[in-house]
Amino acid sequence: DAMVIQNPRYQVTQFGKPVTLSCSQTxxxxxxxxxxxxxxxxxxxxxxxYDKDFNNEADTPDNFQSRRPNTSFCFLDIRSPGxxxxxxxxxxxxxxxxxxxxxANVLTFGAGSRLTVL
Amino acid sequence: xxEVEQDPGPFNVPEGATVAFNCTYSNSASQSFFWYRQDCxxxxxxxxxxxxxxxxxxxxxxxxxxxxxxxxxxxxDSKLSDxxxxxxxxxxxxxxxxxxxxxxxxxSVKP
Numbered sequence: 001d002a003m004v005i006q007n008p009r010y011q012v013t014q015f016g017k018p019v020t021l022s023c024s025q026t027x028x029x030x031x032x033x034x035x036x037x038x039x040x041x042x043x044x045x046x047x048x049x050y051d052k053d054f055n056n057e058a059d060t061p062d063n064f065q066s067r068r069p070n071t072s073f074c075f076l077d078i079r080s081p082g083x084x085x086x087x088x089x090x091x092x093x094x095x096x097x098x099x100x101x102x103x104a105n106v107l108t109f110g111a112g113s114r115l116t117v118l
Numbered sequence: 119x120x121e122v123e124q125d126p127g128p129f130n131v132p133e134g135a136t137v138a139f140n141c142t143y144s145n146s147a148s149q150s151f152f153w154y155r156q157d158c159x160x161x162x163x164x165x166x167x168x169x170x171x172x173x174x175x176x177x178x179x180x181x182x183x184x185x186x187x188x189x190x191x192x193x194x195d196s197k198l199s200d201x202x203x204x205x206x207x208x209x210x211x212x213x214x215x216x217x218x219x220x221x222x223x224x225x226s227v228k229p
Contacts, residue, residue, distance in 0.1 A: 109161035
């Protein structure tokens with residue numbers, strides 16, 4: 001059974017048309033991450049939530065926003081997608097990274113949302 | 119300098135070969151280390167955590183050298199099903215516990 005579920009799996013949008021990607025988890029994990037992965041590149045961390053505490057990466061464009069209304073759900077909003085935002089967007093969760101407990105910082109990924117901007 | 123760097127690929131090896139991947143990290147405060155496997159157009163999946171004493175899981179052996187800030191993954195007796203991209207992942211708690219990925223090394227095992 002899928003434990004981190006991302007929707008939609010595939011999204012095609014027009015340049016400048018807002019997009020929202022969703023992620024839900026049944027693991028009750030504290031931490032939720034959004035990564036962007038472009039073709040043949042490493043996943044790049046955009047931001048993460050530790051509970052409700054939002055942590056933005058310094059180089060994440062303002063065009064990318066996130067919401068976490070509750071423990072189970074997290075959203076990625078792209079306000080005005082550009083052609084360069086075509087990528088796979090990966091949501092991941094982990095239990096409690098800051099405590100360093102064994103296994104707590106292992107990431108569980110969703111299957112990803114593949115976004116194409118035309 | 120990238121925070122996590124891996125050997126450039128692709129590695130093309132015959133079945134049964136032994137192959138080794140290397141990874142270096144720049145932040146000496148990094149505390150947790152992992153190897154993930156990513157199949158084409160799929161999400162990354164944990165292959166194994168890397169412990170200071172080194173650890174083995176079947177045909178896979180991971181080693182960590184903190185002094186040199188270096189991680190390795192050895193795959194023995196390669197199978198066709200090992201073909202994938204292998205990602206080195208490093209976590210640093212003083213950066214809020216974020217995990218940083220290397221760019222990945224592609225492995226192709228041929229019959």
